[in-house]
Amino acid sequence: MKAVTWRKFGAAQDVLQVEELPKPTPAAGEVLVRVAFSGANPSDAKARSGTRPGVTKPPFEVIVPHSDGAGVIEAVGAGVDAARVGARVWIWNGQWQRPFGTCAEYVVLPADQAVTLPETVSLEVGAVLGIPGLTAAQTVFGDGDVTGKVVLVSGGGGSVGFLAVQLAAWGGATVIATCGARDMARVKAAGATHVFDYASPTLAEDILAVSGGGVDRAVEVELGPNLALLAEVMKPLGTIAAYGSAKDMTPEMPFGPMLFKALKLDITLIYILPKAARDAAIARLHDALTAGALTLETPNVFAPDAAGAAHDLVEAGGRKGAVLVAF
Template structure:
């Protein structure tokens, strides 16, 4: 089978298309023919490392994907060969990612993909949707798991509403009944955020964010899902409701955050830093279950018409796909691995 692999960290050029043997699933595992692989910032950051370093073993990149079950290992229940599934955290803690024609995963990392949903949608969930779920459930007195009405009466602000995590946060928050505000940097991103379902969109380059938010939520917002806390922290503190939560899920290597202590104390602010790989097992289980439920309800959609444009590459151009994500291509970058049928 064909697989993209790298043997040392570094620029995208370290990624090479190679032939490798087809692996057999062991007990509790299943093998998936990958149709679409999703690329996230974590994928290129992991590949680039902190400089060139030889790896102990070759590694296949990419955490997310969607495809068709090809073979079941011993003891796997609840699946049959031919089932459509989406995958999460595939490459975490190991060397096997989704940038290959077939991947063997523990059965719990495969989730049923409804017939009405595309492989594109399945490959766009994973990191973005699970991160968004944790961000939206990190409020101290909020729900542990999202469901319809779970955030009723709450107001959520999503910064960077046109990004993959922001897009998922808008859709999940709306599905759970929250009022959703988002900030963006331009008209195109504003249009995308509205298509995703944001009730109010604020252009932070031209509008007064604090004034605009307080016109909509006089007491402030309950949760802020923040893609750039260092740049937004002062504004966040002015628009957050007392006792509210700032969920921080993104950072560049070496980046730090200066927290205004007195202002945070006055409002009893909760800061929740998020890395979806290392949340508790219970939190991950809640997230996977809620995302699956929202997906089945048709609440998680991708594509230009739903606010998340798709940029595609063939498997042999995985390096270009990684570069596209690193260069902050708007929307979601996907890799076509094998034919859908």
């Protein structure tokens, strides 16, 4: 089968290559998926570049990247219902703690990691539901319904934030979003009631003025730089659902203001989400998609031999739409 691989850390154009690998066979409890689209995410680029803290060498001799993807089940292993053959599926954790991910014509993985797509959902959309979709669903709905609550989404123009805005609005929340000036119109159109430039010198005052007393739940992409702001704008007993802090990985916490509001900090790493929480997030995503409440922007699609350019686009940031490799 055709596969994109890497064997050493480095720049995408230097280490990603296309080669032929043996077509895998599903073992007991596994399915073989014929991949249509493989989703590239920042975590894939960080793993390939060797920039993850404490990681000094690749974990496997040969790596096929990417945890997200979508395709059609072609075969099943022992113990898996044969009726699943031919099912359109989306994939989560395709390359988590495994050498061979979705950036190949075929991937084998445990059957529950290939989730049957709703009939109305395209394979292109399915390839985005793993890391961005599940992260958005978990950070918005991790404590249950948000009907009538005020939800603040930072980075509303990003992959996770854009989905989180739509999910929170669909869930009945009043959505306040921050983003760059370029993205304000599209984030507003996605369902945010109020949108502010994250660089505004009056951001805290602006959020408090429209929130009716503060924020119930914050979906946070940059925890470190925004902790002081969050301590100011959150309601007492509010929750900060954080999934990133790339600009400050060792943040200082304003513990006093957070203490006297009894704020909860809920850090999400979607790769290790417990089964019950993952099943709930999957159900939320499917319900929103079936209701027509989620709109994903046109993806950036690359051929396998242009996977290096796909990673470059992911690393550059500021893009609109998912980054997919088509097989």
